[in-house]
Amino acid sequence: MKEVKNSPLSESELIGLTQRHGLHLQPETFNYNETGLDFQVIHALDNAQQPWILRLPRRPDVLPRANNEHRVLQLLKGKLPADLPDWQIFDPSLIAYPRLPGIPVANIDMEKLCYVWNLDMENLPEAFCQSLGKTIAALHAQDTAAAAKAGLNVLQPEQLRGHLQGQMQRVKTAIGVADPVWDRWQAWLQDDSYWPGYTCLVHGDLQAAHILTDENGKVNGLLDWTEAEVSDPAIDFVALLAAFGEDFMKRVLVAYEQAGGRVWPRMLEHVQQRHGAYGVNIGLFVLESGTDDYLPMAKEALGLSS
Structure with missing residues (x-):
């Protein structure tokens, strides 16, 4: 490529x-x-x-x-x-x-492919946690009918797994997926208890470099909305889990629920499963962008590294 x-x-x-x-x-x-x-x-x-x-x-x-x-x-x-x-x-x-x-909460070092943090990762401000949960809740509460009318892609709850299965199959065919990884994905897709019974407007790429904060750590801006659509609410928590860990995620989910965000019993586990399938996203980027720069990273995430 x-x-x-x-x-x-x-x-x-x-x-x-x-x-x-x-x-x-x-x-x-x-x-x-x-x-x-x-x-x-x-x-x-x-x-x-x-x-x-x-x-x-x-x-x-x-x-x-x-x-x-x-x-x-x-x-x-x-x-x-x-x-x-x-x-x-x-x-x-x-x-x-x-x-x-x-x-930005973090800048990206492209040479090392890592974040350079602008917040104290050892002492994340409570204002950051609370305002982040509140902002995501406000986004997820937006009118999905208005989003559809505006021309955004809309996935219904019953379409989520089929859509993701199609993406997984495309990556498997074009790049490959190790059997244990594929089997784990399929078990998750087939277990109803993980999945939400609704969809909502999501940012789609809510990672640290796209979140702006003020001097106190309060979220005051969100950037890069290219991936926004009506889809699985868990999508907006995956990068946060990867960057900040499970304990912070639990705090954000509490703030999210207090601000009116909808949660379900296995939501955190579902976010973790989505994080475990991040190789799909990297693989799709490789296929759609036509660049091999991220192919080694994709293969590692797909369980194909030697």
């Missing part, structure tokens, strides 16, 4: 592109962030010293997800306790919006 990337724009081309959209930036303030898998991100100041975020698609396959994100941001504007990006420019070659306040 060979990755097909858009050629990066030169500084003069980028200035010309933004000016055609009425955005006048100071090129000496450009700060390039190459950690995004789907978009190159550039921080810059305009002539009024307003900080902006520019996102340039790396590959053609990310454009449908950008369209999805645009629909989600329009749908959710003003409806969550955290800020969302307000896209002032939305074009196949450029997305631009005023930078949100706050700092």
